[in-house]
Amino acid sequence: MKPILQAQGLRLAFGGVKAADGIDLDVGEGEFLAIIGPNGAGKTTFINMCTGWLKPQSGRILWRGEDIAGLPPRRITQRGIARSFQLPQLFTEHTVLRNLALAIAAREGAFSLLRPLLRPGWTKEAMEILRGFGLESLADTRADALNEGSRKLADIAMAVALKPRLLLMDEPTSGVAASEKLGIVETLARVLRETGVSAVFVEHDMEVVSRFADRVAVWSQGRIVANGPPEAVLADPEVRREVIGIEDAHAAP
Amino acid sequence: MTHRREALLALLFALAVLAAAFAVPWLRFVLTLALAKGIAALGVMLLLRAGQVSFGHAMFVAFAAYAVAFLAGQVGEALLLLPLAILLAALLGLVIGLFVARYREIFFGMLNLALSMVFYSLLEKFYSITHGTDGMRVPAVTWAGMATERVGGEWAVLVAALVLAIGFALLARLYLASPLGEALQGIKTREARLEFMGLPPRRVLLVAYVLSAAMAGTAGALIALTTRHVTPLMGYWTASGELVFIVILGGAGGVLGPFLGAIAYELVRVYAAASVADAWQLILGAVLLAVILFARGGLFSLLRGRRA
Numbered sequence: 001m002k003p004i005l006q007a008q009g010l011r012l013a014f015g016g017v018k019a020a021d022g023i024d025l026d027v028g029e030g031e032f033l034a035i036i037g038p039n040g041a042g043k044t045t046f047i048n049m050c051t052g053w054l055k056p057q058s059g060r061i062l063w064r065g066e067d068i069a070g071l072p073p074r075r076i077t078q079r080g081i082a083r084s085f086q087l088p089q090l091f092t093e094h095t096v097l098r099n100l101a102l103a104i105a106a107r108e109g110a111f112s113l114l115r116p117l118l119r120p121g122w123t124k125e126a127m128e129i130l131r132g133f134g135l136e137s138l139a140d141t142r143a144d145a146l147n148e149g150s151r152k153l154a155d156i157a158m159a160v161a162l163k164p165r166l167l168l169m170d171e172p173t174s175g176v177a178a179s180e181k182l183g184i185v186e187t188l189a190r191v192l193r194e195t196g197v198s199a200v201f202v203e204h205d206m207e208v209v210s211r212f213a214d215r216v217a218v219w220s221q222g223r224i225v226a227n228g229p230p231e232a233v234l235a236d237p238e239v240r241r242e243v244i245g246i247e248d249a250h251a252a253p
Numbered sequence: 254m255t256h257r258r259e260a261l262l263a264l265l266f267a268l269a270v271l272a273a274a275f276a277v278p279w280l281r282f283v284l285t286l287a288l289a290k291g292i293a294a295l296g297v298m299l300l301l302r303a304g305q306v307s308f309g310h311a312m313f314v315a316f317a318a319y320a321v322a323f324l325a326g327q328v329g330e331a332l333l334l335l336p337l338a339i340l341l342a343a344l345l346g347l348v349i350g351l352f353v354a355r356y357r358e359i360f361f362g363m364l365n366l367a368l369s370m371v372f373y374s375l376l377e378k379f380y381s382i383t384h385g386t387d388g389m390r391v392p393a394v395t396w397a398g399m400a401t402e403r404v405g406g407e408w409a410v411l412v413a414a415l416v417l418a419i420g421f422a423l424l425a426r427l428y429l430a431s432p433l434g435e436a437l438q439g440i441k442t443r444e445a446r447l448e449f450m451g452l453p454p455r456r457v458l459l460v461a462y463v464l465s466a467a468m469a470g471t472a473g474a475l476i477a478l479t480t481r482h483v484t485p486l487m488g489y490w491t492a493s494g495e496l497v498f499i500v501i502l503g504g505a506g507g508v509l510g511p512f513l514g515a516i517a518y519e520l521v522r523v524y525a526a527a528s529v530a531d532a533w534q535l536i537l538g539a540v541l542l543a544v545i546l547f548a549r550g551g552l553f554s555l556l557r558g559r560r561a
Binding site: 051072073074077078082083089090091092093094098101102103105106107109110111112113114115116117118158162 | 428434446449
């Protein structure tokens with residue numbers, strides 16, 4: 001698979017804590033890569049570096065051959081990399097529909113002063129995206145009135161509305177009710193597959209990982225300790241013990 | 254509030270202003286000042302949408318007023334002077350905006366204040382050019398080629414102020430519903446998200462800043478044409494504070510708010526100053542306190558019938 005994003009030798013430490021200690025990681029065209037690992041391992045730091053929020057102390061991040069490490073977030077977004085957040089980042093005083101429409105406007109580079117945000121074409125597109133996430137009934141609700149799960153989905157929907165080539169998601173299913181989790185990821189995966197979008201997602205739910213990831217990277221103390229197809233990685237007893245926290249010996253009857 | 258109700262309200266408001274100016278001649282001057290300050294306050298309101306309070310916008314008022322005073326000798330036509338002064342204020346807004354749009358909250362407010370006080374000092378100290386605190390007289394100008402005597406001149410400025418007020422209110426209304434205007438509120442609530450969407454927040458704020466400078470400049474030009482005398486005090490920090498006061502009083506929830514606030518402010522000031530000479534600031538302070546305690550959305554929210 002041809003890589004579109006290549007991280008090479010990324011290093012970043014906060015004080016003495018090494019969040020990235022020589023990370024080499026590729027994301028293929030159209031690939032879904034899951035990153036798993038204990039809290040504080042540096043998974044979010046990786047997303048922050050790929051989206052320009054943090055600058056690696058050394059190493060390169062190649063996007064289709066161009067080094068984007070250290071570019072400001074908006075330049076990276078303009079190149080086709082979008083992200084969603086572990087804690088949803090919504091415009092709290094706007095309705096859900098307006099949140100989506102703002103993302104569409106940003107994508108279209110709309111700097112018109114006089115034409116309305118809620119123009120028919122954008123409203124229609126925003127509603128279609130909301131329908132995909134099961135949020136259409138909440139379109140006119142203010143974002144600060146949403147429950148945690150809907151907030152999370154609206155956050156991802158905004159990233160999807162940017163029509164990226166690569167979508168980075170930080171714990172997309174945390175806070176989402178267990179009964180809705182798989183349905184939502186399924187919808188999301190379908191939308192992304194249809195348009196050939198690559199995805200990287202940090203995830204703690206192993207069922208979501210095993211069902212939707214093409215590949216799993218295990219991140220521990222700033223290093224990638226395992227990297228491969230989900231069935232192989234998730235079966236590795238060391239990964240199960242160190243990262244997922246399952247002692248096979250105890251689990252056995 | 255629906256578009257139609259707001260348009261109806263604006264129309265009633267304009268008619269009331271004209272009727273009052275017709276019935277009580279000395280109110281023409283007061284109402285012209287009120288409309289001018291309403292336009293400037295509308296600009297301050299745009300920045301408030303982004304959560305930013307400027308304590309220095311009187312600088313643009315004074316800048317445009319002095320521009321009128323300096324240019325009236327060469328350009329004796331009000332219909333040329335007005336757009337010229339507005340354009341100059343917008344240009345100054347662009348230059349200063351490029352700098353201050355990088356800052357937020359207390360830093361934004363204080364930087365605007367500091368710059369306005371620098372400008373105030375320049376007006377005051379360069380006596381040979383600006384005549385210092387004595388100020389400058391504005392020569393008589395023509396309106397559409399017609400020389401106007403005192404009453405005709407008063408009506409001309411009032412009507413110009415009313416037309417400009419309506420024009421800027423419409424412009425602000427369209428702007429606030431546009432992507433850039435809606436993004437302003439995003440600066441207040443989640444600026445980082447704008448960055449991650451590829452929309453530069455600084456540019457979003459800069460557009461609002463230039464618009465607000467143009468509006469403050471409009472106010473300054475109108476005030477210069479109606480008072481026929483400009484002084485550095487027009488750019489003093491208390492004049493900037495007055496604009497913020499007017500927005501809070503009138504309410505930032507709609508474009509009519511600043512105008513309601515400005516009219517209420519000027520009328521209370523005139524009547525309170527006449528009846529209880531030394532206590533008018535006390536009365537204004539009490540009015541503001543009442544608004545903050547009982548009607549957070551200002552006078553506009555009372556008219557609308559619910560609290561914003």
